[in-house]
Amino acid sequence: xxxxxxxxxxxxxxxxxxxxxxxxxxxxxxxxxxxxxxxxxxxxxxxxxxxxxxxxxxxxxxxxxxxxxxxxxxxxxxxxxxxxxxxxxxxxxxxxxxxxxxxxxxxxxxxx
Amino acid sequence: xxxxxxxxxxxxxxxxxxxxxxxxxxxxxxxxxxxxxxxxxxxxxxxxxxxxxxxxxxxxxxxxxxxxxxxxxxxxxxxxxxxxxxxxxxxxxxxxxxxxxxxxxxxxxxxxxxxx
Numbered sequence: 001x002x003x004x005x006x007x008x009x010x011x012x013x014x015x016x017x018x019x020x021x022x023x024x025x026x027x028x029x030x031x032x033x034x035x036x037x038x039x040x041x042x043x044x045x046x047x048x049x050x051x052x053x054x055x056x057x058x059x060x061x062x063x064x065x066x067x068x069x070x071x072x073x074x075x076x077x078x079x080x081x082x083x084x085x086x087x088x089x090x091x092x093x094x095x096x097x098x099x100x101x102x103x104x105x106x107x108x109x110x111x112x
Numbered sequence: 113x114x115x116x117x118x119x120x121x122x123x124x125x126x127x128x129x130x131x132x133x134x135x136x137x138x139x140x141x142x143x144x145x146x147x148x149x150x151x152x153x154x155x156x157x158x159x160x161x162x163x164x165x166x167x168x169x170x171x172x173x174x175x176x177x178x179x180x181x182x183x184x185x186x187x188x189x190x191x192x193x194x195x196x197x198x199x200x201x202x203x204x205x206x207x208x209x210x211x212x213x214x215x216x217x218x219x220x221x222x223x224x225x226x227x228x
Contacts, residue, residue: 045218045219098145098168100155100157102147104152
């Protein structure tokens with residue numbers, strides 16, 4: 001069964017500090033992974049997907065198949081980065097095709 | 113281009129009742145997925161609809177059912193409501209194309225269901 005684990009429920013950093021939100025997954029096939037973000041009083045939105053290999057709002061995430069990880073990183077955190085972050089894995093086959101499996105989420109707080 | 117909209121935004125029901133939640137997909141999208149998000153948890157996949165048929169299902173009992181209409185909008189129906197069904201219900205739409213490749217899923221703002 002596929003699973004996504006975000007070990008930190010809460011993460012606090014100061015503005016300008018580096019930030020890393022951890023995500024580990026288990027999946028038998030070739031994974032397709034995403035980071036979603038939910039800012040205060042806004043809907044869930046896609047931040048980035050690993051196949052795009054792009055940097056969004058200064059965030060990057062590298063898929064490490066050996067460690068089954070997809071950690072989200074930003075070298076210099078900003079106060080506007082404060083939000084709930086979810087790591088998610090797409091099921092590309094079987095009876096649950098199209099299913100996104102989400103981690104429990106990490107609340108990031110960036111202090112001034 | 114319009115985004116994903118859900119109705120109602122809040123709802124209170126009594127245990128044992130039935131509820132219908134609605135979702136209008138984003139323009140140009142043909143696939144709708146429903147998720148249940150309990151307090152403090154990540155969203156849990158309920159099912160997905162594509163071309164008016166269920167295209168995948170998570171670990172939810174049959175009293176959770178759905179429909180997709182020709183305009184790609186969708187309904188989530190829950191029968192015999194239980195207290196544990198209290199949650200935020202999210203709808204997401206996407207475009208499923210050839211080779212079963214899906215575009216980014218866009219989420220609605222959710223319906224907050226409280227069962228008392």
